[in-house]
Amino acid sequence: xxxxxxxxxxxxxxxxxxxxxxxxxxxxxxxxxxxxxxxxxxxxxxxxxxxxxxxxxxxxxxxxxxxxxxxxxxxxxxxxxxxxxxxxxxxxxxxxxxxxxxxxxxxxxxxxxxxxxxxxxxxxxxxxxxxxxxxxxxxxxxxxxxxxxxxxxxxxxxxxxxxxxxxxxxxxxxxxxxxxxxxxxxxxxxxxxxxxxxxxxxxxxxxxxxxxxxxxxxxxxxxxxxxxxxxxxxxxxxxxxxxxxxxxxxxxxxxxxxxxxxxxxxxxxxxxxxxxxxxxxxxxxxxxxxxxxxxxxxxxxxxxxxxxxxxxxxxxxxxxxxxxxxxxxxxxxxxxxxxxxxxxxxxxxxxxxxxxxxxxxxxxxxxxxxxxxxxxxxxxxxxxxxxxxxxxxxxxxxxxxxxxxxxxxxxxxxxxxxxxxxxxxxxxxxxxxxxxxxxxxxxxxxxxxxxxxxxxxxxxxxxxxxxxxxxxxxxxxxxxxxxxxxxxxxxxxxxxxxxxxxxxxxxxxxxxxxxxxxxxxxxxxxxxxxxxxxxxxxxxxxxxxxxxxxxxxxxxxxxxxxxxxxxxxxxxxxxxxxxxxxxxxxxxxxxxxxxxxxxxxxxxxxxxxxxxxxxxxxxxxxxxxxxxxxxxxxxxxxxxxxxxxxxxxxxxxxxxxxxxxxxxxxxxxxxxxxxxxxxxxxxxxxxxxxxxxxxxxxxxxxxxxxxxxxxxxxxxx
Amino acid sequence: xxxxxxxxxxxxxxxxxxxxxxxxxxxxxxxxxxxxxxxxxxxxxxxxxxxxxxxxxxxxxxxxxxxxxxxxxxxxxxxxxxxxxxxxxxxxxxxxxxxxxxxxxxxxxxxxxxxxxxxxxxxxxxxxxxxxxxxxxxxxxxxxxxx
Numbered sequence: 001x002x003x004x005x006x007x008x009x010x011x012x013x014x015x016x017x018x019x020x021x022x023x024x025x026x027x028x029x030x031x032x033x034x035x036x037x038x039x040x041x042x043x044x045x046x047x048x049x050x051x052x053x054x055x056x057x058x059x060x061x062x063x064x065x066x067x068x069x070x071x072x073x074x075x076x077x078x079x080x081x082x083x084x085x086x087x088x089x090x091x092x093x094x095x096x097x098x099x100x101x102x103x104x105x106x107x108x109x110x111x112x113x114x115x116x117x118x119x120x121x122x123x124x125x126x127x128x129x130x131x132x133x134x135x136x137x138x139x140x141x142x143x144x145x146x147x148x149x150x151x152x153x154x155x156x157x158x159x160x161x162x163x164x165x166x167x168x169x170x171x172x173x174x175x176x177x178x179x180x181x182x183x184x185x186x187x188x189x190x191x192x193x194x195x196x197x198x199x200x201x202x203x204x205x206x207x208x209x210x211x212x213x214x215x216x217x218x219x220x221x222x223x224x225x226x227x228x229x230x231x232x233x234x235x236x237x238x239x240x241x242x243x244x245x246x247x248x249x250x251x252x253x254x255x256x257x258x259x260x261x262x263x264x265x266x267x268x269x270x271x272x273x274x275x276x277x278x279x280x281x282x283x284x285x286x287x288x289x290x291x292x293x294x295x296x297x298x299x300x301x302x303x304x305x306x307x308x309x310x311x312x313x314x315x316x317x318x319x320x321x322x323x324x325x326x327x328x329x330x331x332x333x334x335x336x337x338x339x340x341x342x343x344x345x346x347x348x349x350x351x352x353x354x355x356x357x358x359x360x361x362x363x364x365x366x367x368x369x370x371x372x373x374x375x376x377x378x379x380x381x382x383x384x385x386x387x388x389x390x391x392x393x394x395x396x397x398x399x400x401x402x403x404x405x406x407x408x409x410x411x412x413x414x415x416x417x418x419x420x421x422x423x424x425x426x427x428x429x430x431x432x433x434x435x436x437x438x439x440x441x442x443x444x445x446x447x448x449x450x451x452x453x454x455x456x457x458x459x460x461x462x463x464x465x466x467x468x469x470x471x472x473x474x475x476x477x478x479x480x481x482x483x484x485x486x487x488x489x490x491x492x493x494x495x496x497x498x499x500x501x502x503x504x505x506x507x508x509x510x511x512x513x514x515x516x517x518x519x520x521x522x523x524x525x526x527x528x529x530x531x532x533x534x535x536x537x538x539x540x541x542x543x544x545x546x547x548x549x550x551x552x553x554x555x556x557x558x559x560x561x562x563x564x565x566x567x568x569x570x571x572x573x574x575x576x577x578x579x580x581x582x583x584x585x586x587x588x589x590x591x592x593x594x595x596x597x598x599x600x601x602x603x604x605x606x607x608x609x610x611x612x613x614x615x616x617x618x619x620x621x622x623x624x625x626x627x628x629x630x631x632x633x634x635x636x637x638x639x640x641x642x643x644x645x646x647x648x649x650x651x652x653x654x655x656x657x658x659x660x661x662x663x664x665x666x667x668x669x670x671x672x673x674x675x676x677x678x679x680x681x682x683x684x685x686x687x688x689x690x691x692x693x694x695x696x697x698x699x700x701x702x703x704x705x706x707x708x709x710x711x712x713x714x715x716x717x
Numbered sequence: 718x719x720x721x722x723x724x725x726x727x728x729x730x731x732x733x734x735x736x737x738x739x740x741x742x743x744x745x746x747x748x749x750x751x752x753x754x755x756x757x758x759x760x761x762x763x764x765x766x767x768x769x770x771x772x773x774x775x776x777x778x779x780x781x782x783x784x785x786x787x788x789x790x791x792x793x794x795x796x797x798x799x800x801x802x803x804x805x806x807x808x809x810x811x812x813x814x815x816x817x818x819x820x821x822x823x824x825x826x827x828x829x830x831x832x833x834x835x836x837x838x839x840x841x842x843x844x845x846x847x848x849x850x851x852x853x854x855x856x857x858x859x860x861x862x863x864x
Contacts, residue, residue: 693819694826695751695812696743703739 023160030153202300209293291351302334319425356396363389513607727768734761
């Protein structure tokens with residue numbers, strides 16, 4: 001029904017357009033006319049957008065089933081208008097000439113064309129559906145949460161804009177436009193100076209990566225571009241390059257020398273072969289540099305070590321905004337970028353290793369910090385950082401299952417993290433803004449709906465068997481395990497690293513279960529205690545807040561099972577052109593791993609058991625344990641002193657540099673400028689005595705001047 | 718007397734006139750005398766112009782002298798008008814009275830103290846009234862009242 005290309009193209013336009021329209025309407029009409037009804041345009045726009053995205057997903061699913069995406073058809077893209085055009089812009093780089101093969105020497109100039117092109121493929125459709133669905137629920141929830149706040153219309157207007165840029169980010173088919181929407185989002189998102197600065201670091205890396213892509217590949221488009229003169233420029237993720245990668249991968253699979261994958265010590269390292277049109281090349285190659293620069297951008301946006309410090313601090317705004325930032329919009333951009341650029345990363349095994357290591361380190365570190373935080377929202381924020389680390393861990397394996405599991409975890413995480421944040425917001429709402437878990441407990445009787453939906457979110461986050469988080473987390477661990485035990489593209493060193501990463505992942509699962517249920521038990525169990533300044537006992541939130549909670553809880557509970565059993569998700573995602581190349585196939589058939597699932601289930605149950613043992617009933621043991629491991633406790637409570645380390649390593653030296661610059665500017669530069677300014681004054685002071693008011697002296701000076709003139713004339717040879 | 722000798726004597730006269738004028742300009746303090754000295758040096762130039770004009774048998778120089786005389790006349794008119802105004806303001810023609818136009822923070826230049834004019838009672842000639850007081854001319858008075 002929705003599978004004709006025309007319908008899908010108009011749907012792809014509607015998805016970003018409706019939130020934008022809603023935001024603009026709210027911004028224009030909100031302050032004067034709509035006032036307390038200011039949410040209507042945005043909520044309706046988002047709902048329409050979500051419906052359009054779901055229809056698009058259905059259509060894409062049908063097309064994918066028919067294999068329509070196999071050769072990246074031109075009709076899966078919609079060019080709206082041309083944004084920038086410089087013709088010709090640059091001599092064609094070597095990688096481009098190699099790719100197009102027949103490109104004549106005379107035409108060896110590449111044009112710089114940036115078209116506003118939306119693409120329709122499974123990855124985009126899935127991201128669109130997730131983003132709009134979660135955003136719609138958050139917006140509906142906000143109607144209750146933000147009721148009566150100042151700047152009500154402004155809030156909804158911003159939500160609409162957020163969703164617009166996020167949907168555009170996942171839809172565009174060009175690195176430059178990706179950067180544009182990448183850059184736009186955080187400006188209003190997290191007003192904190194820290195968030196702004198840290199994100200600039202990431203954006204800077206991303207920008208450099210985009211420049212490097214342009215000079216290396218001679219185009220910024222994902223897709224192959226046909227110029228008006230019939231010449232074709234192969235896109236960075238276009239069919240020409242992908243086909244070359246697939247062909248070279250297939251060659252290698254049939255390579256008779258290729259040993260069994262388990263015999264990794266003797267297997268030749270699976271390097272990207274020379275005839276692939278992607279630039280790779282060792283630790284110091286261009287391909288690695290591109291990937292690492294893009295990774296810096298992804299780390300900044302997705303709050304990965306060492307740029308993770310902004311995310312937990314970006315929670316001063318309203319809780320639904322946190323839910324939106326943490327779950328649906330901002331942080332997922334980094335994951336999306338890495339998945340989209342999988343072929344680039346495939347060409348550089350070194351960069352893959354870096355992605356995985358960063359992901360593993362972040363996952364473990366954030367989980368350790370989350371164990372001791374007392375602020376409910378802060379626990380959730382660090383768990384977001386940790387889960388994003390998980391996703392990077394999966395993506396870094398750069399196998400089929402790795403990429404799938406990253407996106408799968410992204411989806412499930414979006415739902416259960418939005419659920420948890422909105423639950424925390426519901427608690428805050430009823431407790432008058434108190435979120436410190438030391439000040440309240442035993443809320444389960446007062447707020448039953450919040451409590452039980454929150455429990456579902458916790459189960460999903462911890463990864464208990466039937467809930468969504470279990471399946472996606474298991475898939476990531478399976479991918480890492482696979483990578484550790486199969487040859488992969490790395491030699492033995494890389495493999496041992498992946499062994500370690502697997503155990504880090506499992507340990508993180510234990511910690512995740514522990515801190516999640518610690519927060520749950522602290523907030524909802526124990527004696528009923530409420531903050532003193534509350535003038536009425538806490539009550540359950542209104543239905544327009546609990547309804548989104550219930551819907552999200554349903555997704556958090558069921559999404560994993562549905563996707564895993566039907567296998568629909570993997571099959572659809574792998575039809576994405578940039579993920580569908582044949583080099584992946586050697587690890588394609590990875591099913592459910594009973595032993596990995598068993599190990600992770602046991603660790604999760606241990607974690608939950610520990611949390612229950614320490615935090616249910618009398619909470620005396622935990623203080624004793626905390627006293628035993630005092631340094632560890634303090635390290636975790638102090639967030640591993642990242643802020644202090646940054647302060648000492650970056651802020652202080654910069655401060656000293658700024659002081660130095662101030663002194664130099666104040667005394668040296670200003671001194672020079674002022675000296676120049678005083679020169680005329682000094683000259684004037686020298687000449688002033690001649691103006692003594694005596695006409696005779698003026699006359700004398702005049703006559704002497706005339707004599708000097710005459711004298712020089714007379715003495716001139 | 719040949720032409721060269723005539724030229725020499727004329728140039729000598731011009732030079733003497735010019736030098737006298739310059740010396741007068743530099744040494745005298747009375748505005749009118751200074752002006753006269755400046756005119757004197759101008760005429761010295763005029764004499765040498767005429768001399769050269771005659772020597773070269775070219776009337777351009779003499780034409781120029783006529784212009785100079787015309788310009789000097791205008792100059793004199795303007796200068797005298799200025800002097801009247803200056804005298805009106807300060808009550809003296811000494812240029813030193815105008816050295817207050819110097820730069821602000823310079824000391825005044827005093828070479829020779831100008832002696833204070835001694836306070837002298839102004840005496841106007843008086844005529845002894847004699848004869849009969851003329852009768853008032855009514856017509857004349859009315860006329861004055863109208864004017």
